[in-house]
Amino acid sequence: MKFFMVVNGKKAKQYMVVVFAAFFAASLAFMGQEQLSVFSSKDGPRAIYKGEAKGNKVALTFDISWGDKRALPILDILKKQGIKNCTFFVSAAWAERHPEIVERIVKDGHELASLGYQYKDYTDWKDPQIRRDILTAQEKIKKVSGKTTSLIRPPNGSFDKRVLEVSEGTHHSVVHWSIDTKDWKNPGVNKIVSNATNHVKPGDILLLHASDSVKQTHKALPEIIGKLKSEGFSFVSVGEMIANTQAHSQEVH
Template sequence: MNFFMILNGRKVKQLMFILVVSFFTALFLYSQSAANVSVFSTKGGPKAVYKGEKGIALTFDIGWGDEKAAGIIKALEKEGVKSATFFLSGSWAERHPDIVDKIVKQGYEIGSLGYAYEDYTELESSKIRSDILKAQEVFKKLNIKNVKLLRSPTGHFDEKTLKVAESLGLTVVHWSVNSNDWKNPGVNKIVQYTAKAKNGDIILLHASDSARQTAKAIPSIVEELANKGNFIKVSDMIANGKVKTTLIQ
């Protein structure tokens, strides 16, 4: 009987030891997780807009190329889309002032993709700031005033990027629907991806030369989405309704 009690006592001690170790391990992991969460959910901190309340925003990124942008602008005009937002890299805009002029004359909005189309998560804050300001100078020379929207090149950004953008009076715009058009999956697939959009969504499309099927997809995209909400500029979406914001790594 005594042997039996001693054996169980040892087992109890072992069990207690395991429980204590498990508790402190869980506590450590939780604290690490909480530290990360606090960074991503800081109240009052800078955030990125990725969704609105009303309207559907068609957004087009242009970082390089001189063949596809004009055709996409023409397709939007033909389909009667009067509001869209084009995010341009400063280096591209500098080389294609004629296409930039067409975008402006159609009444479409221009946002910034920075200048050199570099991944901001890999740059120091000072270099991010310099890249954004260099793009802003290009837009000023092209007589494009009040560029207040920024989409981080490559779509990658972090809290550092958001803080720099906020200090320059810019709103970072992400997206809620990705067309994947740059992968050229086929017109039907592009339409299928964008057809998921609802009122308030910001759709990512491209007008760089890598997006070889986007212009052909536009008529069907417009047809699919016309009854879901009005096509509006991102700035109007921000101004006219509630927006959802996030910090995306």
Template sequence: MKFIWVFHAKRIKQLSIIVMMALFAAGFLYIERSQLPVFSTSEGPQAFYRAETDDNRIALTFNLSWGDKQVGPILEVLSQKKVDQATFFVSASWAERYPDLVKQIKEAGHLIGSHGYQYKNYTSWEDEKVRKDLIRSKQVLAELAGEKPTLLRPPNGAFDKRVLALAEKQEYSVVHWSVDSLDYQNPGVDAIVDNVMSNTSSGDVLLFHASDSVKQTDKALPIVIDQLKEKGFTFISVEELMASTEANSEEIK
């Protein structure tokens, strides 16, 4: 079965939508989201942003590239709230420094994706440098986590059509997000909760962080999880969310 991911953008100069028969689409997608131009076709590289679904299932994701103080408390919250299918996008250079934490994440039942190796913007690098970073990251995480990562969130979330093509050649699926908690700004627990609760709908990919730079995530997270559950949301893995999306085509210029 073939799936076409649907993307949305904050700033769209021109918008046209072509609806075609299920399981077939021949459109081009171009997204201009902040500094993230994304181009995809039904046959070529693509990045997953959110699923078009109405079953109230969402995916919880964390970026992780620095420090060892916040991972434990966040894992404890997820355990207490019985959320065992989060995805941690881990910088491989961080993983080398903290292999025991990689093991803890894996043993808790969470999925480990790649966040690159050096944590530098791929969009500013030449192809060969990006390729080597992708390969090195995969090798390190495969060794430490026991399996090759198949999901990639490029460092800083920065990618373009060239990076998508390079990632595809390394058998990665690029995963972005549709709801940003803004926890990295440390705006206060209430603000983090509001950022998530006021923007989350069925099929969303939620972005949090687990690096030491975030000081309030472990306190906001249990509130967010409780309130989302009260609204009828259930948490599934990014992979499940990707597999459950409807087949649609959308052309955005």
């Protein structure tokens, strides 16, 4: 996972929009709002990155696109900690290769969501390609798990107005994140823990990974969970977090 783009990287105004988006996201930390925080096109579809501020709830999300060595230890830790409602965003191509892990995710009570099928940057694709990939992913994940996805995190967290519109047309809500643990950088257990917990607020959506590329997430996870619990946070899935909430939006071009 590299970085967050709200517009196509080929457009010159990308940097202005990203800077404004970062300022907007930071400003929400100082607002005691009880609305869903989203990026959206004007009067159009939206990308969710934060839930309601009330209730002291946060959502742990895990992206998986390859490998079979890290996911099971992470699931074991979550089970030991009594957490049954994380959201796992899975690549459908990965899910086809590892149906037993997908079944375990569902069996343990977690929510399944989509990372697409081919795990390619949607902003580089034409609309029909994006639509085909989203629907193919939905079909493959359902075949493996029996679950129909309604949430999607575009590969690499990269999206623009077109991606939002196409996703909405396939009945998927785009989900980003408000806290990036940067565990994919393997910066050390202590750094992952501090990234996850130092600035967390009610309603935050935390980005973690369960692919084999992460070497330290399973070691950091017990401390992350313990610290968040000690600060009074409880855990919900993204689906639970965004149910029956109002949206506060900022336009994406």
